[in-house]
Structures are given as C-alpha cells and as structure tokens.
Amino acid sequence: MNNLTKMTRIEIVVSAREAPAIRDLITSAGATGYTAVSGVSGIGHHGQHSGALLFNEYDTLTMLITVLPPDKAGDLIDAVRAMLHSSSGVMFVADTYVSRPEYFR
Amino acid sequence: MSLLLRVAVASAAHDIVPAWPLDSFIAVNPLAGSESLPFEAAQSLGPLTRQRTAYVTDRKRGRILLADLEAAVRLRIPELTGTVTIGDTTLPTARLAALELEHDQSHDTATGPRAPTLSRLDEITSRWVAAYLTPDSLWSMPHRERGLYPAWRTLIRHDSSLARAERHRLLGLPEDPDAGLAWALEQLGVEADDVQRVLARELHQLPGWASHIKWRAEKVGDIDLTSFLAVRFGTRHALQTPPSLDPTPREQSPAAELQRRAELLAGHLVGENVTPADTSAVSRVLAAHPIRDHLFTWQLAYELNYRGRLLSSLSTEHAPAERPEIQVVMCIDPRSEGARRHLETASTIETFGFAGFFGVPIRFVRHSGKGAINSLPALLTPRHTVTEAPHDRATATRRVTAARQRDAVHAALHAGESGTATSFAFAETAGWFYGLTSVLRTFAPGLLARIRERRLADSAIESSVTVADAFTLEERAVLAEASLRMMGMARFGQLVVLVGHGSDSRNNLYQSALDCGACGGNPGAANARAAAVIFNDADVRELLQARGISIPNETVFVAAEHNTVTDAITLLDTHSLPASHRALADDFIRQQIPAADRLVRERARDLPGASPRHSATRLRRRAHDWAEVYPELGLAGNAAMIIGPRELTRGVDLSRRVFLHSYLPELDPDGTGLETILTAPVVVAQWINHQYYFSSINPDLHGAGTKTVHNAIGTIGVITGQGGDLRRGLPWQSVGVGTALLHEPLRLAVIVQAPLDTIGQIISRNQVLRDLFDNEWITITARGRTTDPWMQYTRYGWHTAPLPPAEGAHQ
Numbered sequence: 011m012n013n014l015t016k017m018t019r020i021e022i023v024v025s026a027r028e029a030p031a032i033r034d035l036i037t038s039a040g041a042t043g044y045t046a047v048s049g050v051s052g053i054g055h056h057g058q059h060s061g062a063l064l065f066n067e068y069d070t071l072t073m074l075i076t077v078l079p080p081d082k083a084g085d086l087i088d089a090v091r092a093m094l095h096s097s098s099g100v101m102f103v104a105d106t107y108v109s110r111p112e113y114f115r
Numbered sequence: 116m117s118l119l120l121r122v123a124v125a126s127a128a129h130d131i132v133p134a135w136p137l138d139s140f141i142a143v144n145p146l147a148g149s150e151s152l153p154f155e156a157a158q159s160l161g162p163l164t165r166q167r168t169a170y171v172t173d174r175k176r177g178r179i180l181l182a183d184l185e186a187a188v189r190l191r192i193p194e195l196t197g198t199v200t201i202g203d204t205t206l207p208t209a210r211l212a213a214l215e216l217e218h219d220q221s222h223d224t225a226t227g228p229r230a231p232t233l234s235r236l237d238e239i240t241s242r243w244v245a246a247y248l249t250p251d252s253l254w255s256m257p258h259r260e261r262g263l264y265p266a267w268r269t270l271i272r273h274d275s276s277l278a279r280a281e282r283h284r285l286l287g288l289p290e291d292p293d294a295g296l297a298w299a300l301e302q303l304g305v306e307a308d309d310v311q312r313v314l315a316r317e318l319h320q321l322p323g324w325a326s327h328i329k330w331r332a333e334k335v336g337d338i339d340l341t342s343f344l345a346v347r348f349g350t351r352h353a354l355q356t357p358p359s360l361d362p363t364p365r366e367q368s369p370a371a372e373l374q375r376r377a378e379l380l381a382g383h384l385v386g387e388n389v390t391p392a393d394t395s396a397v398s399r400v401l402a403a404h405p406i407r408d409h410l411f412t413w414q415l416a417y418e419l420n421y422r423g424r425l426l427s428s429l430s431t432e433h434a435p436a437e438r439p440e441i442q443v444v445m446c447i448d449p450r451s452e453g454a455r456r457h458l459e460t461a462s463t464i465e466t467f468g469f470a471g472f473f474g475v476p477i478r479f480v481r482h483s484g485k486g487a488i489n490s491l492p493a494l495l496t497p498r499h500t501v502t503e504a505p506h507d508r509a510t511a512t513r514r515v516t517a518a519r520q521r522d523a524v525h526a527a528l529h530a531g532e533s534g535t536a537t538s539f540a541f542a543e544t545a546g547w548f549y550g551l552t553s554v555l556r557t558f559a560p561g562l563l564a565r566i567r568e569r570r571l572a573d574s575a576i577e578s579s580v581t582v583a584d585a586f587t588l589e590e591r592a593v594l595a596e597a598s599l600r601m602m603g604m605a606r607f608g609q610l611v612v613l614v615g616h617g618s619d620s621r622n623n624l625y626q627s628a629l630d631c632g633a634c635g636g637n638p639g640a641a642n643a644r645a646a647a648v649i650f651n652d653a654d655v656r657e658l659l660q661a662r663g664i665s666i667p668n669e670t671v672f673v674a675a676e677h678n679t680v681t682d683a684i685t686l687l688d689t690h691s692l693p694a695s696h697r698a699l700a701d702d703f704i705r706q707q708i709p710a711a712d713r714l715v716r717e718r719a720r721d722l723p724g725a726s727p728r729h730s731a732t733r734l735r736r737r738a739h740d741w742a743e744v745y746p747e748l749g750l751a752g753n754a755a756m757i758i759g760p761r762e763l764t765r766g767v768d769l770s771r772r773v774f775l776h777s778y779l780p781e782l783d784p785d786g787t788g789l790e791t792i793l794t795a796p797v798v799v800a801q802w803i804n805h806q807y808y809f810s811s812i813n814p815d816l817h818g819a820g821t822k823t824v825h826n827a828i829g830t831i832g833v834i835t836g837q838g839g840d841l842r843r844g845l846p847w848q849s850v851g852v853g854t855a856l857l858h859e860p861l862r863l864a865v866i867v868q869a870p871l872d873t874i875g876q877i878i879s880r881n882q883v884l885r886d887l888f889d890n891e892w893i894t895i896t897a898r899g900r901t902t903d904p905w906m907q908y909t910r911y912g913w914h915t916a917p918l919p920p921a922e923g924a925h926q
Contacts, residue, residue: 025882030333031125038121058880064597065476065795066494069883089118096126096311098151 024099127314133330144805299348323841446471603779615639759868
C-alpha cells in the first residue's frame with residue numbers, strides 16, 4: 011500500500027497512576043517509542059471519566075499509544091492483558107502502516 | 116526475560132503506595148491502592164479501626180452516645196428500620212443492635228497484619244538497599260553507577276555476613292536483574308501460578324523500602340522494584356529460606372455464635388424471665404450485624420458524633436460582614452483556622468481559605484539556593500520554573516560567594532568529624548568550640564536563634580520573583596480567574612494579604628511534614644509571592660475585567676508567611692508595596708501580633724509539656740530547641756473539611772481540626788470551580804487525613820515510630836535504630852504522647868454548601884471521587900442553601916444527615 015510497511019498499533023487507556031508500569035512494559039517489549047495523552051475523557055465499564063482536571067493530573071486517565079513490528083507485538087499484548095487483570099483499563103490493537111519502518115524497529 | 120514477570124512485579128506492587136523522601140514529605144494514604152474497593156475490604160492490609168476497648172472508653176465518657184451507635188447501625192444496615200418487642204419492651208431494631216455493641220465483650224481485637232518481625236533476610240536486604248541509596252555517604256558503594264542489582268551481584272560474594280556456603284549458592288546469578296529474579300524464583304521452587312502472590316507478600320515484608328523504591332523508580336529512575344526483588348530473592352536463595360504464602364482466612368462465626376450473642380443480649384434486656392421467643396427475636400436482628408462489622412459500626416458512631424456536633428455548630432446565617440479594609444487569604448490547612456479566627460476579632464479583617472499554593476504551581480529557584488524545589492501539590496507535574504531576581508545583583512553575588520565558602524568550610528568540618536581517622540583528632544582540636552555551641556543550643560536556644568535571625572536579616576536583600584518568564588499572560592489570567600472563582604472572592608478590600616505557611620524547628624527530620632502540603636512539603640512563601648505578582652499585574656486585571664471580575668485599582672495584593680510554630684505572620688516583598696498602602700500593612704501587622712499571642716497560648720493547651728500559663732516567648736522557644744520533639748502538633752486532630760462561605764464558620768471555634776476552603780456557588784455557576792476543589796484540595800486533604808488516621812491506628816506498620824531512636828538515611832527517610840525497614844508515615848510524636856493518642860483517627864468529613872445536583876454530577880464523572888465517597892473512605896455532607904437540611908451522600912443517593920439528639924434524649 012503506497013510503499014508503506016505494516017505495523018501493529020496498540021492503544022492503552024489506564025489511570026495515570028498505572029501509566030508508569032505500562033510505559034515500562036512498552037519499552038521492555040522493544041518498542042522504540044510511545045505517545046502519551048493525559049487527561050482523556052469518556053465513558054466506560056467503570057462509568058464516566060471527566061477529562062483534564064485543573065490541579066490534578068494524578069487521578070485522570072492517560073492514553074498510551076505505541077507502534078511496533080508485529081513480531082514484537084505479541085509479547086506486549088499478552089503482558090498488557092495480564093496487567094489489566096489487576097487494574098482497570100482498556101487496550102485496543104489494530105494493524106497500521108508507517109512510511110519509515112526503521113523508526114519502529 | 117518474559118514480560119510477564121515484569122507484569123507480575125507491577126501487579127504485586129499495585130497496593131504499594133509511593134513514599135516521598137523526607138525532604139519533600141508528602142502525606143499519603145498508605146492504603147491508597149485499595150481505594151477502588153470498599154473501605155472495609157482493606158482489612159487484609161492491617162487493622163482499620165481502633166480496638167473495642169478504646170471505643171467503650173469513649174462511650175463511657177460520652178464521646179460516643181447510644182444515639183450515635185444507633186445512627187451508625189441504621190446507616191450501615193438500612194434494613195434495620197422497624198421495631199422489635201423483647202419481654203415487655205418495644206424498641207427500634209437499630210437500638211437493639213447498638214445495645215449489643217455495649218454489652219458483648221467477646222471480640223476486642225481489630226484484626227489484620229501489623230508490622231512484620233524483621234528476619235535476617237530483612238536485615239541483609241535493608242543493609243544493601245540502604246548502602247545503595249544513601250546519598251552523600253562517606254564511603255560510596257562500589258559499582259553503584261551500574262545499578263542496585265549489578266553492584267550487589269558483584270559485591271555479595273565478598274559479604275562476610277553470609278557464610279561461605281551461602282555465598283557459594285549465588286555463583287550462578289545472571290547479570291540482568293530480570294533474569295536474576297527469574298533465576299532465584301526458579302531456584303526457590305516458586306510455581307508460575309504463585310509468582311505474583313509471592314512477590315506481593317515479599318514487598319509487604321519490607322513495605323517502607325518497597326514504597327520508597329516505587330516512588331524513586333518513577334521520579335529518579337536509578338532503581339526499580341524488579342532489581343529490589345532480584346536482590347531480595349537472590350539473598351533468599353542464598354539463605355535457603357523459600358517464601359511462604361499467606362494462610363487461608365479463617366471461617367466466620369457459625370450459627371452457634373449468633374445464638375450465644377442473642378442469649379447474652381436477651382438476658383441482659385429481660386433478665387431471668389427471658390423466653391426462647393425473646394432470644395429468637397434478638398437473634399433475627401443481630402444476624403444482620405455480624406461481629407466482623409462491629410468495630411466498623413463503632414468507628415462510624417465515633418465519626419457521626421463529631422460530625423453531628425460540627426454541623427450543629429455551623430451558622431444558618433448568610434450575611435457577609437461589611438466591606439473590609441484588609442482581606443487575608445490563608446491555606447486550607449487546619450492550623451490556619453486558629454489564625455483566621457483570632458485575626459477576625461478585628462472588624463476590619465476578612466479571611467478566606469484556599470490551597471496554600473494559591474493556584475500557582477511552580478518549580479522555584481532561589482537566587483542564593485542550590486537546586487530547585489517543587490512548590491506545588493504532588494498531584495501535579497512541575498512545568499513552570501519561577502526564579503528569584505535580586506535587585507542589587509553585585510551584593511547578591513558577593514553574599515552567595517560568601518555563603519558558598521561557609522558551606523565549603525562546613526563540609527570540610529563535617530568530613531573531619533565523621534572520618535574514621537580524623538574524628539578523634541578533630542574532637543581534640545575543635546571540640547571546645549562545638550561544646551560551647553552545644554551549651555548555647557541547650558540552655559539558651561532563644562539567644563542562639565536571635566543571633567541567627569540577626570545574621571539572616573543583615574544578609575537579606577530585596578528580590579522579586581520572575582513570574583512573567585514562567586507563565587504567559589493568558590496562563591496568568593486563567594490561574595487568577597480560577598483562584599478567585601474557587602475561593603468565592605466577590606469583592607476586594609484595599610489590601611489583600613496572601614499568607615503561605617512554613618514551620619520552623621531544629622533537629623527535626625520531619626520538618627517537611629509540618630510545611631505546606633499543597634506546596635509539596637515546602638514553605639508556601641514562594642507561591643504567595645508569585646500569586647501576589649500575578650494579581651497585581653495590570654494586564655492580568657484587564658483580562659479579568661473582560662471575564663467579569665473587576666479588581667479595583669486601589670486593591671493591592673501582598674505576600675506573607677505564617678510560621679506555624681510561633682504563629683507570627685511576616686509580610687514579604689514589602690518593597691513592592693505602594694506608599695499609599697504602607698499604613699494599612701503596618702495596621703495588619705499591629706493586629707496580627709496580639710492575635711498570634713492568643714493563638715500560641717490556645718495551642719499550648721494541647722501541646723505536650725506546654726501550658727497556657729507559659730509566656731508566649733517561652734512557647735515560641737520550641738522553634739529553636741534542638742531537644743524539642745513537639746515543636747508543634749502539625750495537623751493532629753484533622754477531621755473535616757468545610758467548603759463554603761466564611762459566614763458558615765465565622766466565630767465558631769473549630770479547634771484547628773478543619774480544613775477550610777472558601778467557596779460561593781454564585782461565582783461558579785457551572786460548577787467548574789467546585790469540581791477543581793473536590794478533585795484537588797479535597798484529595799490532598801484526604802491523603803493527609805488518612806496518613807494521620809493510619810499512623811494512629813497502626814503506628815508500627817503505617818507510622819514511623821518514635822523520633823527518639825530514628826537514624827536518618829540521608830534525606831530519604833529514617834530507620835529505627837541501626838537497621839531494618841525504612842519507616843513510613845508520621846512519627847509517633849505527630850499523633851501521640853506516651854502511650855495515648857493525641858490525634859482522633861476520624862475519616863475526613865467533607866461538608867459543602869453548594870447545590871446537591873452539581874455535587875452529584877461532579878462525583879459521578881470523576882472516578883477518584885466515586886472511589887472515595889462510594890467506598891466510604893471519606894464522607895460528603897452538603898446542603899444547597901443555609902435554610903436547607905444537611906444531606907449525606909451515599910452510593911444510593913442523598914439522605915438526611917444524622918444530627919446530635921436533643922437535650923434529654925437517650926444518651
């Protein structure tokens with residue numbers, strides 16, 4: 011597809027308190043980077059979540075997004091799934107395409 | 116290395132709450148990891164209430180009434196609403212359950228784990244972690260730069276405290292900490308299914324170190340829990356002490372126990388003529404209130420008694436005083452309550468409560484200081500650096516150079532007195548000088564303090580804080596508007612004093628715990644100075660005007676600092692005061708001095724070793740006495756937080772037990788300000804409240820023990836005696852004296868005057884509030900207007916809050 015390379019995109023929404031552990035898993039899985047969006051809002055299994063709070067970043071939700079080669083993604087997916095057994099959060103996994111694959115290997 | 120082991124470590128550490136180092140002490144709920152569960156479900160982590168004997172004593176002295184017990188039973192067991200007839204007496208079922216609490220003495224103990232006993236394994240692990248983390252040690256740990264596990268792996272083979280055979284078992288240790296942990300678990304025969312439980316139990320064996328390492332992994336990054344556990348399990352393998360799992364919880368009381376309880380209570384109520392029908396009727400009621408719930412009902416009754424008296428004391432009037440000349444904004448800290456109450460005896464002064472960082476979250480760099488401090492709530496990440504610019508740069512440079520030279524001399528002297536080879540020679544040659552200083556410190560601390568203060572006053576130079584470099588104009592206007600709307604400041608006097616607070620004491624490792632919690636355990640002066648600059652900024656005022664907030668031109672903001680040991684309030688940056696306002700500022704100081712004297716004497720009633728008959732000078736000397744373990748009582752006694760106009764509480768003696776946040780719903784029509792208050796100041800107050808609560812309930816596990824045997828690990832924390840776990844929480848001198856508690860452990864009662872619908876919506880869209888209020892870690896009681904009844908929030912809706920019984924009702 012237009013000279014693009016297939017990768018796996020993993021999005022994880024967890025509380026900000028749990029985010030450091032997820033970031034640790036992402037880097038330990040060999041991902042070369044991630045994007046963090048703090049203060050995300052929405053409605054989920056545990057009810058409504060307001061977005062960014064003026065003076066509290068600790069009790070909001072954070073979305074972590076990482077892209078990595080499919081052969082590395084499996085371990086991370088298993089690890090995050092196990093992690094979500096002991097803490098609330100959601101994970102979305104999708105195929106994605108990148109133009110500069112060397113950035114993600 | 117499998118990522119799943121990392122997951123197991125992270126999951127095992129879920130209940131471990133990060134512990135900040137001593138120099139920026141942040142109060143935390145040590146059980147915060149369980150806040151998503153009902154309060155009572157955290158019992159597996161330690162006792163959650165006092166012992167029954169403590170409640171019975173309070174019942175006998177009238178601190179808990181039968182009506183409180185009955186109200187507590189009704190709240191906890193809503194189905195106990197009817198009446199029951201026992202013998203010739205008909206009484207409410209809730210009262211029957213309450214009466215049992217008084218008479219059944221068979222279950223006195225609050226159960227759950229207490230501080231674990233230290234084993235040889237704990238001693239060895241603690242020694243290695245302390246050696247690795249100790250900052251500025253005289254002898255730095257070799258290979259420290261490689262990380263804890265690699266350094267330990269290299270050095271452990273030379274540790275003579277291990278037997279040769281024990282060291283020999285570690286020859287196969289892998290190089291990597293993850294692999295090391297996996298290897299040790301395998302050597303110890305831990306099954307894959309048990310790994311997470313085994314790791315969690317291990318972390319709770321040394322909870323102090325585990326908590327600090329969890330903080331440090333996120334904030335510093337030179338250690339993590341995987342390395343800690345790799346060292347721990349490696350040592351465990353060396354010692355051949357396989358881990359064990361917790362036993363299965365024992366069964367609850369059987370039916371026979373219920374029969375015994377019913378017979379006991381029925382016999383007490385009816386006497387010898389008790390019938391099987393009486394016992395059966397009692398049994399049906401008591402079955403709804405099992406013994407495991409009794410201590411929680413006692414605790415709730417204890418809390419309802421306090422909250423009921425507090426609500427009854429609040430005013431139903433809502434008539435603001437005339438426009439004042441001077442307005443004083445102080446931190447919500449309960450210690451400010453006393454200062455505000457005494458200041459308000461002057462009719463020209465109006466006071467407000469607001470978080471002590473004044474809505475200005477900063478990283479602050481003093482012109483003379485080394486490094487920077489994060490002067491903001493722990494809930495925020497520092498993003499704005501404010502610096503201090505001296506007006507006379509040449510003089511400032513000279514004094515900083517002189518101060519650095521003094522520091523170098525002190526460092527050299529310290530090295531001399533601490534060195535193995537030099538300490539005796541140092542004592543021989545320079546000991547006389549230190550002896551003289553020690554005599555002065557011991558017998559004339561006031562004199563030494565005056566000399567020190569004079570030296571500091573002589574070296575002080577005027578400076579300003581550089582707010583404009585840290586915040587854009589729009590950011591400043593947003594912060595100013597948010598602050599004014601949150602604190603409900605609808606009118607402005609000529610002088611507005613923003614009072615931060617700090618504590619002054621000597622030889623006190625826990626001084627940071629007495630400083631401002633909203634400023635990250637630092638004194639609040641820097642934030643007050645920055646806020647004053649923002650509010651005086653003409654450009655900010657112009658933007659505020661466009662947003663509907665008009666600060667008159669004649670209004671001037673000035674910063675100040677409240678010393679919570681001496682209760683003196685000192686104005687800051689007075690050089691920036693226009694001449695037109697100097698007389699008013701002098702007037703404020705004149706009024707503040709007698710107010711501070713009255714407050715110091717008032718506090719002396721509760722302060723161990725002090726008396727209201729002592730002179731104010733003698734009481735204030737505690738700030739300089741290096742042997743004083745009670746310079747002040749900090750936030751001991753904190754029990755409630757009131758969010759509403761000052762008219763609710765003005766003139767009421769709240770005994771410095773209440774966080775006071777000013778708020779006017781009229782200035783916050785969409786509830787944004789209230790949402791910020793509930794999700795930030797309330798959360799910080801709750802952390803503090805639970806820190807005091809659990810340091811009182813379980814001082815061995817969640818408190819730091821007595822100060823008198825503490826040894827400091829740099830600025831990281833303290834250990835008791837020579838080794839063992841890093842202590843968490845507050846020292847005993849913050850919550851008790853002798854064997855008695857100074858602090859009443861009560862879960863925070865949040866009281867709000869604002870529309871109930873708004874409060875309900877805010878709670879429903881914030882998980883942190885749902886957890887805290889629905890799970891009963893703290894409570895919230897509210898009313899929309901002064902004429903409305905107080906309503907208590909429950910997960911099922913609002914219910915009328917119980918108030919104290921009328922005079923003459925059953926006690």
